[in-house]
Amino acid sequence: MNEQYLNQTIRRIVYLESLKQSEINNLSAHIKEIDDLVKSLMLDEEMTDLTLAEFNKVLTSVKTGVATSLSSYTVAVGASLTAIAIDTYQFETKSLNNAFEDVKLSTKIDDAKKAKIVRTVKNTPLSVTGSEGKTVTDLFNELANNESNKYINHIKLARYEGKTNQQIVQMIRGTRKNGYKDGLMEVTARQAKTIVRTTVQHAAMQGKAEFAKDNADIIKGEQWLSTIDGKTSSACRSLDLQIFELGKGPRPPLHHNCRSTVLIVLKDEYAGRGNINKRASKDGPVANESYYSWLNKQPKEFQDDVLGETRGQLLRSGGLSADKFAALQLDKNFKPLTLDEMRAREPMAFKKAGL
Structure with missing residues (x-):
């Protein structure tokens, strides 16, 4: 992009x-x-x-x-x-x-x-x-x-x-x-x-x-872009940087007070050679990465404040990649999963995190 x-x-x-x-x-x-x-x-x-x-x-x-x-x-x-x-x-x-x-x-x-x-x-x-x-x-x-x-x-x-x-x-x-x-x-x-x-x-x-x-x-699709800070909703965090076919994916606002947007993704013959290497966060530009990749580098206290203690521990110690963790947060209709639903899908990650 x-x-x-x-x-x-x-x-x-x-x-x-x-x-x-x-x-x-x-x-x-x-x-x-x-x-x-x-x-x-x-x-x-x-x-x-x-x-x-x-x-x-x-x-x-x-x-x-x-x-x-x-x-x-x-x-x-x-x-x-x-x-x-x-x-x-x-x-x-x-x-x-x-x-x-x-x-x-x-x-x-x-x-x-x-x-x-x-x-x-x-x-x-x-x-x-x-x-x-x-x-x-x-x-x-x-x-x-x-x-x-x-x-x-x-x-x-x-x-x-x-x-x-x-x-x-x-x-x-x-x-x-x-x-x-x-x-x-x-x-x-x-x-x-x-x-x-x-x-x-x-x-x-x-x-x-x-x-x-x-x-x-x-245009070949749209890419979800969430705001990188502690106020971003769980659904928007998980959708961040995902690309959907035109007209096939969810669109903001996903919830009241939603701040997310989408980026137009052009077909290859129009997109040129440019690459994104910076994006905005609460502390200014950061290397291009998904929300959970960025969150994984933040202090434990901030992670727990954003996710809650259980999800924070799972992020740090469950052995899940940022993409896998993001995918675990939402169901097929892009609605947040409960902890019990997450545990049923990834029991080993919960066990590894001591949860």
């Missing part, structure tokens, strides 16, 4: 993470809207003093206000997602043109193609664990609906328990002593941030997938 293309892709990953944070930063204005709404509704009579009809009217205002604020935010994020996907398609075109002398792809992208990319982003279901089969629209609709229901259910319970308006506001906003990190709004913010990070990654990968399909005549 061409080193220039790899470096361009890594820079793109950094850019994408910054873009995720930018979209997340825009959330604060919408959280403030919810805060202002709650405070305004709690200024007058105590919830416990209201008639049922009056109380239900307050609940309707809360539900509508929270849903409207979150829906407004997700519409803005949705516009960004389509722009990200289109930009990713164009980036791959320019990136391959710059990195490979024998690649001469057109950089033009017409409105019909842009519209197709937009549909792909919106309609392609995610394979994210816990949200399998859901689309971007599903995730955002669930956010607005679930969070608004959460607010009214908590307020109902608070009124039943006889809590004051001040206590209800505190329940929603959180407490000053905990930096307002223990209220419902913080939970809402965390949920929204997770969805934003996941859907931005999805949009970028769909833009790349569309590019790959359009240029299948020069």
Whole structure:
């Protein structure tokens, strides 16, 4: 694989993470809207003093206000997602043109193609664990609906328990002593941030997938590329550097907050002679190697922190190569295996590691 293309892709990953944070930063204005709404509704009579009809009217205002604020935010994020996907398609075109002398792809992208990319982003279901089969629209609709229901259910319970308006506001906003990190709004913010990070990654990968399909005549596959640090998931660790036929392998995001990507692997006649000899890690460039090959060289404490003590011991003392260890982590559907399932497949490795 061409080193220039790899470096361009890594820079793109950094850019994408910054873009995720930018979209997340825009959330604060919408959280403030919810805060202002709650405070305004709690200024007058105590919830416990209201008639049922009056109380239900307050609940309707809360539900509508929270849903409207979150829906407004997700519409803005949705516009960004389509722009990200289109930009990713164009980036791959320019990136391959710059990195490979024998690649001469057109950089033009017409409105019909842009519209197709937009549909792909919106309609392609995610394979994210816990949200399998859901689309971007599903995730955002669930956010607005679930969070608004959460607010009214908590307020109902608070009124039943006889809590004051001040206590209800505190329940929603959180407490000053905990930096307002223990209220419902913080939970809402965390949920929204997770969805934003996941859907931005999805949009970028769909833009790349569309590019790959359009240029299948020069592409033979895709290579999984995981971030090399202690936060990488077990599934992504095991898939790192594996090459799959075009359209045959898993695609990021594999889980919520996934940061993995794929590299386009060109057919031999287009790939040239370039080789990757460096890639990014938490400590800067490292020699080109898989995640578990890199992890095997890290301190014991770091290995156990990433894998857990049992898997860490198996990595160090089980006599398995990095590739064999990686293959032992996932089933045929790329889902993580339990320790018992791993032991059934490689009993001698567990015995050798004293496990």
